Amino acid sequence: MPSEPIPPELDAFLAEPNMAVIGTLAGDGSPHTAATWYAWEDGRVYVNMEDTRRRLKHIRDDPRVSITVMGADEWYRQVTLRGRVASIEDDPQLEGVDRLARRYTGDAYPRGGGGRVGAWIEVESWYGWAGGQPWSGSD
Amino acid sequence: MPSEPIPPELDAFLAEPNMAVIGTLAGDGSPHTAATWYAWEDGRVYVNMEDTRRRLKHIRDDPRVSITVMGADEWYRQVTLRGRVASIEDDPQLEGVDRLARRYTGDAYPRGGGGRVGAWIEVESWYGWAGGQPWSGSD
Numbered sequence: 001m002p003s004e005p006i007p008p009e010l011d012a013f014l015a016e017p018n019m020a021v022i023g024t025l026a027g028d029g030s031p032h033t034a035a036t037w038y039a040w041e042d043g044r045v046y047v048n049m050e051d052t053r054r055r056l057k058h059i060r061d062d063p064r065v066s067i068t069v070m071g072a073d074e075w076y077r078q079v080t081l082r083g084r085v086a087s088i089e090d091d092p093q094l095e096g097v098d099r100l101a102r103r104y105t106g107d108a109y110p111r112g113g114g115g116r117v118g119a120w121i122e123v124e125s126w127y128g129w130a131g132g133q134p135w136s137g138s139d
Numbered sequence: 140m141p142s143e144p145i146p147p148e149l150d151a152f153l154a155e156p157n158m159a160v161i162g163t164l165a166g167d168g169s170p171h172t173a174a175t176w177y178a179w180e181d182g183r184v185y186v187n188m189e190d191t192r193r194r195l196k197h198i199r200d201d202p203r204v205s206i207t208v209m210g211a212d213e214w215y216r217q218v219t220l221r222g223r224v225a226s227i228e229d230d231p232q233l234e235g236v237d238r239l240a241r242r243y244t245g246d247a248y249p250r251g252g253g254g255r256v257g258a259w260i261e262v263e264s265w266y267g268w269a270g271g272q273p274w275s276g277s278d
Contacts (some may be wrong), residue, residue: 032205035215070174
C-alpha cells in the first residue's frame, strides 16, 4: 500500500492506456529506462516483456522500480509510481500481453514472437504533476 | 562518446521536441523517474530542473542517468540514452530553461518560479526501437 492513498482522479488517469517509462536497476546499480505498456489493476501495476529484455534480469536481481505515466495528449499530466516487483510470472499463453495489447491497440498481441513474462508491481509511493502544479503525492 | 556512434536518423529524432523520462538514483540506490524536457546539442543531452527537485540531489550524489525519448505521435519510436551528468550549472538568467521552453512551447519560460539548474549529460550507450524492431544500439 502506498504511504498516501491514490485519489480517484489519479486512479482514473492510470486506468487510461497512457504512455509509460519504467526505470530499473542494471547490474552495476545504474538506472535503466525503457518505454512500456502497463495496466493498472486493483491498485497494482502490471507490465509484460519479452523474456530476452534486460529489464527482466534487472527486476529479478533487484525488485525496485519506478514508472512514470504521461498523458497521451498532454504529457504535463503525469504520475510517477515507485515500488517493488512483487511477482514475476511466465506468460506462455500470452494472456498477459494480450490484455495489454487489447488495452493499447484493440487487438490481441501478434503471435510468433519470443517468450513473454509478466510482472506485478506494488506501489510504495507516488507523485504527480498536472498543468505545472503538484498533483499531491507521497514521494 | 557512446560505444557505438548515433546514426543520422536517430540524431534527427533526438533533435525533435519529443517526450522524455529521465531515470536517476535516489539516495537508497533505488530508481527514480520523472518526465522532462531535454535538448540534444552537439551529441550531449541538456536538461533543466527547479532547484528543489529530488532528481537534482540524485545527480549531485550519483551522476548516472538514463533517458528514454519517445515519439510524440508514435511512441513505439523510442531511444534510450544512458550516461553520466558531466556538469551541473545554475541557471540564474533562465537562459537554459528558456531554450527548452522555446523548443517545446515556442515561448520563453514563465518568470516568477523558483531557481533553475541545468545539467549536461554525456551519452555512454544507447538503444532504440522503431516499429517494433531494434533501432540498433550499443546497449
